[in-house]
Amino acid sequence: MILIEILFKISYYLLYFYMLCLIITGILSLVGANPSNPIVGFLNALTSPPCRFLTRKFPRLLVRSQHGYFDLSPIVLILIIGCLMIIIQTIANHLGFYV
Structure with missing residues (x-):
């Protein structure tokens, strides 16, 4: 069970680092x-x-402006990573682990 808790913590903190x-x-x-x-x-x-x-x-994540294009894909990635972090926390809490 300790190994599973370590895997949850490592995956959570790697996602946090990437964010x-x-x-x-x-x-x-x-x-x-x-x-x-x-x-x-x-x-x-x-x-x-x-x-x-x-x-x-x-391709709609590239928004055109007067000065060029704004890329909104990092914002989408941050939202996806945030959702994955919440999922990992929820699963770990249901299994009795603290992440």
Whole structure:
């Protein structure tokens, strides 16, 4: 039973870390950070493949404005990850684990 609790905690905190990476990447894109920075490159490499996948599947996530396009796929990913975190917490609580 301890192994199951550890798996729930690891999956929950990995999703939390990924959500933080998405938020930080969004903030850095608004600020206009240098993409040659290793941290920015790591965050872009970590978050851009799922964002590109969502944009390809749902092209309406690109919203056109006067200055170009806004990509709403990180917001959708944050919502999906939040729902997955709630599901993991609910299942763990029903099994008697604390996450």
